[in-house]
Amino acid sequence: MAKCSFNQVQLGGVVTCVPSLVKCIDDEVDLFGGSEKQIMRLKKTIGLDRRRVVEPGTTAVDLCEAAARRLLSGAELKTDSIDAMIFVTQTPDHTQPCNAAVLHGRLDLPKSCAAFDVNLGCSGYVYGLWLAHMMVSAGGCGRVLLLAGDTVSQIVNPRDRAVAPLFGDGGSATLIQLSGVESNSWFSLETDGKGFDKLIVPAGGQRAPSSAATRAEVTDEVGNIRSAENLFMDGAEIFNFSIVEEPKAVKDLLEYAGLDLDSVDYFVFHQANRYILSNIAKRLKIDLAKVPMQTVGSYGNQSSASIPSALCGELGELLRGATSQRLLLSGFGVGLSWASVLLDVAQLSVCEIIESVSSASKA
Amino acid sequence: MNLDKFIKDFEEAVEDIEPGSLSAATEFKQLEAWDSLAILTVTDVIDMEYGVLLSKQCLEGMKTLEELYQFVLSKQ
Numbered sequence: 484m485a486k487c488s489f490n491q492v493q494l495g496g497v498v499t500c501v502p503s504l505v506k507c508i509d510d511e512v513d514l515f516g517g518s519e520k521q522i523m524r525l526k527k528t529i530g531l532d533r534r535r536v537v538e539p540g541t542t543a544v545d546l547c548e549a550a551a552r553r554l555l556s557g558a559e560l561k562t563d564s565i566d567a568m569i570f571v572t573q574t575p576d577h578t579q580p581c582n583a584a585v586l587h588g589r590l591d592l593p594k595s596c597a598a599f600d601v602n603l604g605c606s607g608y609v610y611g612l613w614l615a616h617m618m619v620s621a622g623g624c625g626r627v628l629l630l631a632g633d634t635v636s637q638i639v640n641p642r643d644r645a646v647a648p649l650f651g652d653g654g655s656a657t658l659i660q661l662s663g664v665e666s667n668s669w670f671s672l673e674t675d676g677k678g679f680d681k682l683i684v685p686a687g688g689q690r691a692p693s694s695a696a697t698r699a700e701v702t703d704e705v706g707n708i709r710s711a712e713n714l715f716m717d718g719a720e721i722f723n724f725s726i727v728e729e730p731k732a733v734k735d736l737l738e739y740a741g742l743d744l745d746s747v748d749y750f751v752f753h754q755a756n757r758y759i760l761s762n763i764a765k766r767l768k769i770d771l772a773k774v775p776m777q778t779v780g781s782y783g784n785q786s787s788a789s790i791p792s793a794l795c796g797e798l799g800e801l802l803r804g805a806t807s808q809r810l811l812l813s814g815f816g817v818g819l820s821w822a823s824v825l826l827d828v829a830q831l832s833v834c835e836i837i838e839s840v841s842s843a844s845k846a
Numbered sequence: 847m848n849l850d851k852f853i854k855d856f857e858e859a860v861e862d863i864e865p866g867s868l869s870a871a872t873e874f875k876q877l878e879a880w881d882s883l884a885i886l887t888v889t890d891v892i893d894m895e896y897g898v899l900l901s902k903q904c905l906e907g908m909k910t911l912e913e914l915y916q917f918v919l920s921k922q
Contacts, residue, residue, distance in 0.1 A: 520862075521881070521883075524861055525883060528861070528883055528886075528887060529883070705881065718882055718886065719882060719885045719886060719889065719902055720901075720902065722886050723889065723899055758886070762890060765894075766894075
């Protein structure tokens, strides 16, 4: 397992931006095939409720830009104090250039700032934190801006109930900086590429370029409709992957750090859905009060933005406070890929959710 | 583990099933409630109660609850 630890890097602030448009599964029974009973079971068992989605035309860059501006003003930072930016996304504005470059220009960051994208989803926030910690530790980067955001609602087929009612959108900005005091963190990062096709957008890239055939909508054996350019998820396989790998990863990381479950104040997992979260908690035998899981019911599964969203929405006040909180963050999903970090967080200059202005009202 | 308890666990895992309405000969995939959600909840219960993780492939050849039970037994 790729593992490492750091002792002089800390988080400075986190902001997550969510779209203002709310969708609710209750209003979509017709869309998902008309079986009210089935939708109610989904809602109750999986814990689906509301989610925030962008209006067409709004992208992860827009959401992350709003989050970054609030972060920079909240932390009272000038743009020329940012040495590098990492943009984690799987729903970029363009296949080229990367989102980081687009946002670098919009934020008017200096030319001395490094900028690149990372193509990861639900594990991506922790991967981004890992990269940022390494960049700060290696010297040369005093402050790194990590953007993690996705608009998965735009790549699901609205009539595919295996994914459409699950995913929401969000964009986050996190400041990672050199710490004047000792600040410990431990990371682990893993991959199972044999599961690459369990969560996938099959076509539209170079392996299967976009064509009339890849855009054609097909109804599968259980009545879900999607094209090869829509997101596909094998829900049962992803569930099995989560309940097998996540508890193991958490235990392994704690062992590596020489800490136990009780020493962790909060376990902030990727907000996949309440069913998976409570299952992981149950298998680890951790108190549900230590596992934030309200975020997914309000905003949906926000892919790379889900962990920062939970930090801002459920732990914001605590993390702005003086008392240091030991957090275990863990993301898992598309790749298949999963990553965890154990870190102490306190006195964030800003840690909050903001709402994006809808493009309709902007015009 | 025994078959009666196993059937009871299965009934509890799948919503909208009357307790006691299923038997060893029940062809579980023919149940109205058997869908992707039921696969999740049954997988969860069998993993938690019996320590066996079902996959889609292993369910493929199966018809009755007794076959499912025998499979779980063989994997323990």
